[in-house]
Amino acid sequence: MKHSTVIALLISGLLATTSISSFAGPERGHEGHGPAAGLHMKALKGLDLTDAQKEQIKTLMEQHRATMPKRDEVKPEMDQLKALVQADTFDEAAVRALLESKQKDRLDHEVARAKLQFEINKVLTVEQKAKLAERQQKWQEKAKARAEAKS
16 A cells, blocks of 8 residues: 555544544543543554653643643533523524634644644554554444444
8 A cells, every 4th residue: 555545544544533532522531531531542552652652642642632621611611602592582693603613612623633643643653554544444344334233
């Protein structure tokens, strides 16, 4: 497989894998809790990472977590939305402004996750990238089969 194809598969697989877990919301998985907390290290198990690679990845993940909003920082937005919905009159402009702000936050969150995945990818060897891409292909196939079974 060409090197660029392997990288493309790796990145698309990482994005697909982490995007699914991010639907739980930005308030989950940034303090060592929730489905996204151990996603990267779990995905990297079995790749025979060196101690240096593990340390680099751990540092990258800690830096990423430090930039993500904490649960108590996200809650006021939810309280504002709840108040707008429960008001006597519906203020569409205020709801739109709040939701657009949340959408921008979601976009920023996803960009930060993609950047983290890119940085982790740079730490891996070509063989590790290929093994990870193969594993992610299998995960995607299983997820697709589960989704089809539910339909």
